[in-house]
Amino acid sequence: MATIHEIPAETRKDEGKGASRRLRTTGKVPAIVYGSTDAPASIQLEHNTVWLASQHEWFYSAILDLKLDGKTQKVLLRDLQRHPFRAQLLHLDFQRVDENKAIRIRVPLHFLNQEKSPAGKMAGILISHALNDVEISCLPKDLPEYIEVDLSELKVGDIIHLSALKLPNGVEIPELRLGKEHDSAVVTAQEMKQEVEVAPVVAEGEAAAAAGATPAAGAAPAAGAAPAAAKKDEKK
Numbered sequence: 001m002a003t004i005h006e007i008p009a010e011t012r013k014d015e016g017k018g019a020s021r022r023l024r025t026t027g028k029v030p031a032i033v034y035g036s037t038d039a040p041a042s043i044q045l046e047h048n049t050v051w052l053a054s055q056h057e058w059f060y061s062a063i064l065d066l067k068l069d070g071k072t073q074k075v076l077l078r079d080l081q082r083h084p085f086r087a088q089l090l091h092l093d094f095q096r097v098d099e100n101k102a103i104r105i106r107v108p109l110h111f112l113n114q115e116k117s118p119a120g121k122m123a124g125i126l127i128s129h130a131l132n133d134v135e136i137s138c139l140p141k142d143l144p145e146y147i148e149v150d151l152s153e154l155k156v157g158d159i160i161h162l163s164a165l166k167l168p169n170g171v172e173i174p175e176l177r178l179g180k181e182h183d184s185a186v187v188t189a190q191e192m193k194q195e196v197e198v199a200p201v202v203a204e205g206e207a208a209a210a211a212g213a214t215p216a217a218g219a220a221p222a223a224g225a226a227p228a229a230a231k232k233d234e235k236k
Contacts, residue, residue, distance in 0.1 A: 004065055007065065030044055032091075047089060078094065079093035118155045125192065134147065154187065
């Protein structure tokens, strides 16, 4: 049985930017609900209540019970605006759900048993999650809050594609209808390449210059080289 997520709301009469600013100062957040055969409605919600809900994964992918003036409407969150640096929600958009029409929505992927897999038990193996959510299509009654991806059999070199995901009954991935080229990778397991240090290559000119360089102080002169003192005596 699906979990019920209730969001209390009230009808909002004042509209406009000024009204929305005043509303936020009272601890509420403006929102709109639209869709189905009913006209769009301006509503308001308790900011702290909806802020706490926004910290949960289900708030973005589950069907919500919007309790508006004592009546319940089934809705999906379609847009959420946040303040750029404050912990504050500025506006929300909800879409009414028709129980007889398929909906398209992105749901999160939950990866299971990665540590228990053959690839997960090996050192030097990089397991990458290329996707963390996926867009699905289904009737509202069949909407899952997330899709599980079992990695217990994942081996080095394996690639898990969208087509390999086990979907609940009545759920499909619309992207797969577009062809094999849209069968995106979800998880990959690859051996990490180790970086090998390469000795710097010295050019011939640089090597010759280094060979003819003046020896460091205290170093023995090269074979066949005349001492500096002997050269001075020859001049005398």
